[in-house]
Amino acid sequence: MPKPYPEEFRQDVVRVARNRGPGVTVEQVATDFGVHPMTLWKWMRRADIDGGTKPGATRQESAELRQARRRIKLLEQETRSCGGPRPICRRPICREKVYPLVSELAGDGVPVTVACRVLKLARQPYYRWLDQPVTDALLEEAYRANALFDAHRDDPEFGYRFLADEARGTGAVMADRTAWRICRDNRWWSVFGKKRGKGKKAGPPVHDDLVCRDFTATGANRLWLADITEHATGEGKLYLCAIKDASSNRIVGYSIDERMKSRLAVTALDNAVTRRGDVDGCILHSDRGSQFRSRKFVRALDRHRMTGSIGRVGAAGDNAAMESFFSLLQKNVLDRRACATREELRIAIVTWIERTYHRRRRQAALGRLTPIEFETVMTTPALQAA
Secondary structure: OOOOOOHHHHHHHHHHHHOOOOOOOHHHHHHHHOOOHHHHHHHHHHHHHHHOOOOOOOHHHHHHHHHHHHHHHHHHHHHHHHOOOOOOOOOOOOHHHHHHHHHHHHHOOOOHHHHHHHHOOOHHHHHHHHHOOOOHHHHHHHHHHHHHHHHHHHOOOOOHHHHHHHHHHOOOOOOHHHHHHHHHHHOOOOOOOOOOOOOOOOOOOOOOOOOOOOOOOOOOOOEEEEEEEEEEEOOEEEEEEEEEEOOOOOEEEEEEEOOOOHHHHHHHHHHHHHHHOOOOOOEEEEOOOHHHHOHHHHHHHHHOOOEEEEOOOOOHHHHHHHHHHHHHHHHHHHOOOOOOOHHHHHHHHHHHHHHHHHHOOOEHHHOOEOHHHHHHHHOOHHHHHO
8 A cells, every 4th residue: 555645745746836837747746756647636636626726525625524424423323322312512621511501401301311421421510510500619719810800900010929919918818829820811911021031041852862973874764863944035934844864865754834833843753754654663863952852742753653862952963964954955945046935935945855855966975876766776675685
């Protein structure tokens, strides 16, 4: 079964095909990106349908239809088990918010036992809520919030500690932590705010340095290198997170976004794993950026059964192999022209990676082969048998 292509990769190929130059065919674009021409035509047709330029069911409409069918099936099953149709809520956000629905159903003749079973609620808490809809705790919380609000309205420059002192002076006893929680939920902050420090130090590493500047690998999916770079356009900055296989120097995954959040690194990793397949035990080495130290990225590594590795602070040589790729990107794409829009720069970056760097640029370290040619040679049946 062929490996699926990441969604971001599909969108990038469609962008390049739509913005191709004169004389360039869709088949040539498909060859440059290593996909079948018919596949690219299907991607373009699906993009036209999603964009509304062609008739047909969009992916969002298809997903909603599948979800509606699942809900109808669930309703049919619960109707047969409970003896009749009735409105239900599959996933109540808060039980106290669903209890009024139980009362409404009871007024329509639906037994409380049946309503609670369908809504997955216990009956005793519902009856306690029915006897006392507003608990003493909620009432006390409202009194404390009112006292804090009055103090904040009179003195907006006070922080939560001073607001708690003012509230305690009016008889609303509470701890400073309780006052902070109420102020946080209602966004009652001091008008002065907090001063941001300059020159923040990098956070502690979440992994050891398993590479130690040795960027050699005995095979594919043994050592990956990752880094993030930013580039300016007329619309603002654009961020690129790329992941390179140290064995063939191929960019196995990348993600491009206008914000440098942890999801940028996570998406690049997911795209790389989707395209490469089995990556159990692979080492992913990066610098000490906050995106690679985030909980989301660490959980993604654990989910794919990969091992993390992080270099030192301010030591560019600890990730020199990835820095060299970004240097090539800077010289071949970014220094040649200024892009007015993020879309224009995105197309230029993707085209250079997939068409030039992967399939046309020969590297001395690979025996004067391109990364695609090197991987093709190294994965022949004869070499696998050897």
